[in-house]
Amino acid sequence: MIGAVDIGGTKIAAGVVDENGRILSKAECATDVPRGFADAMRRTTEMLAQCAGQSRVSLHGIGIGCTGPVDPETGSLGNVNLLPGWEGGNPVEKLSTEFGVPAAMENDADAAGLAEAVWGAGRGKARLVYVTISTGIGASVILEGKVYRGAGGCHPEIGHHVVEPSGPLCSCGARGCWEALASGPSMVDWIRTNAPESCWSPDLSAKVICAQAREGEEWARRAVEREAYYLAVGLANLVSVFTPDAIVLGGGIMKSASLFLDRIHEVIRENCRLVPFERVEISLASLGPDVGLIGAAQVWHHHFAA
Ligand SMILES: [Zn+2]
Numbered sequence: 343m344i345g346a347v348d349i350g351g352t353k354i355a356a357g358v359v360d361e362n363g364r365i366l367s368k369a370e371c372a373t374d375v376p377r378g379f380a381d382a383m384r385r386t387t388e389m390l391a392q393c394a395g396q397s398r399v400s401l402h403g404i405g406i407g408c409t410g411p412v413d414p415e416t417g418s419l420g421n422v423n424l425l426p427g428w429e430g431g432n433p434v435e436k437l438s439t440e441f442g443v444p445a446a447m448e449n450d451a452d453a454a455g456l457a458e459a460v461w462g463a464g465r466g467k468a469r470l471v472y473v474t475i476s477t478g479i480g481a482s483v484i485l486e487g488k489v490y491r492g493a494g495g496c497h498p499e500i501g502h503h504v505v506e507p508s509g510p511l512c513s514c515g516a517r518g519c520w521e522a523l524a525s526g527p528s529m530v531d532w533i534r535t536n537a538p539e540s541c542w543s544p545d546l547s548a549k550v551i552c553a554q555a556r557e558g559e560e561w562a563r564r565a566v567e568r569e570a571y572y573l574a575v576g577l578a579n580l581v582s583v584f585t586p587d588a589i590v591l592g593g594g595i596m597k598s599a600s601l602f603l604d605r606i607h608e609v610i611r612e613n614c615r616l617v618p619f620e621r622v623e624i625s626l627a628s629l630g631p632d633v634g635l636i637g638a639a640q641v642w643h644h645h646f647a648a
Contacts, residue, residue: 343399344642345390345441348450348634349373349408349433351424354382355632356389358397359405359639363461365632366397375424379431386433387440404437404445405642407453407634414448415495423513446645449497452489453637454627455482456644458590461636463628469586472627473500474593475573479521483584489644501525505575524572526595529565537561552598569595570602574609577624581610585617592627599626 343366348355350373357368369389373382394401411420417434419425438445448456455464455472464470470484479501483490492498501521502514509518510531522528526548533551534542541561543550548569554562573595580589591599603624610619629636 343394343397343401344639345394345401345404345437345443346635346638346642347386347390347404347406347433347437348453348638349382349386349406349425350450350634351375351409354386354389355635356386356393357632357635358393358399358401359636363457363629363636363639365635366399367393368632368635369393373425375426375428379419379425379428382428383431383433383436383440387437390437390441401441401443403443403642403646404441405453405638405640405645406433406437406445406447407450407638407641408433408447410449410451410497412447412449412497413495414446414452414489414491414497417445417447444642444646446641448489448637448641448644449480449482450634450637451480452482452497453641454480454592454629454633455484455590455637456489456640457629457633457637458592458627459484459487460640460643461629462633463590463625464588467587467623469584469588471500471580471584471586471589473577473580473589473591474627475524475591475595476526476593478525479576480593481580483586487644500580503576503579505572505579520572520576524569524576528572529569532568533561533565537565548595549597552595552601555601566598566601567605570605571609573602574606575613577606578610578613581614581619581622582617585619586622588623588625590625590627592629592633596626 481500506518
């Protein structure tokens with residue numbers, strides 16, 4: 343039984359996950375970043391202990407997924423955008439000491455990618471790219487069951503590869519990143535910049551836009567068309583660069599996948615003629631909204647199991 347911890351910018355989830363990737367118990371709390379790292383670890387410890395007690399198990403190890411950048415070798419947090427003031431904190435050291443068991447951590451996209459590779463839609467695929475599209479775009483490359491790492495063990499930032507050099511400024515400082523053009527908030531930004539004010543509702547979100555597009559609302563339809571195109575251009579780039587056995591798509595935006603998939607296949611056919619694109623399976627993530635927790639558990643297996 344593995345204790346799983348998923349640390350995001352808005353919430354921290356903790357739980358107990360069995361050897362088949364099933365969640366036995368879980369709890370969550372607000373991240374509450376300003377209260378600081380130590381306080382968050384205290385709350386995480388309480389949640390883990392409570393979950394273990396509820397499931398009547400003792401933990402063999404603890405796996406952690408955390409919004410990045412994080413250092414999977416040392417277990418310490420880098421300068422994480424969403425967790426200001428937490429840099430240098432080490433959840434691996436902290437939780438491992440607290441529970442007296444080995445712990446390991448990965449970037450949350452790598453954690454989710456590992457979960458889909460072992461227990462989800464990517465099972466049996468030797469070369470897998472996992473992409474999650476929601477408030478940002480995260481991705482993970484998994485080769486023969488191992489997370490691909492860059493220089494110094496770094497996590498490559500596929501969400502920040504440039505798809506439109508003259509595109510909007512991204513939070514990372516570059517222009518026209520995939521994330522700046524195809525994340526959920528970019529759909530909302532596009533409507534606010536281009537559509538007449540009568541089309542904006544205060545609760546405008548990617549989810550609302552997708553629902554409006556289904557009802558045939560013209561501006562929403564155009565926003566979806568644009569989203570599908572940029573999503574597709576980025577995915578076609580991944581097909582050209584990696585030609586993996588599969589690309590697994592997850593994240594909130596993919597709840598509306600039927601609005602985007604035809605266009606994705608069309609652009610891949612147009613842009614990827616020099617590689618056998620038809621061998622790249624495009625599939626939807628299968629582990630659902632708890633993929634972060636399930637992935638955190640898989641991080642432990644990835645580090646410590648045979
Ligand atoms: Zn960027």
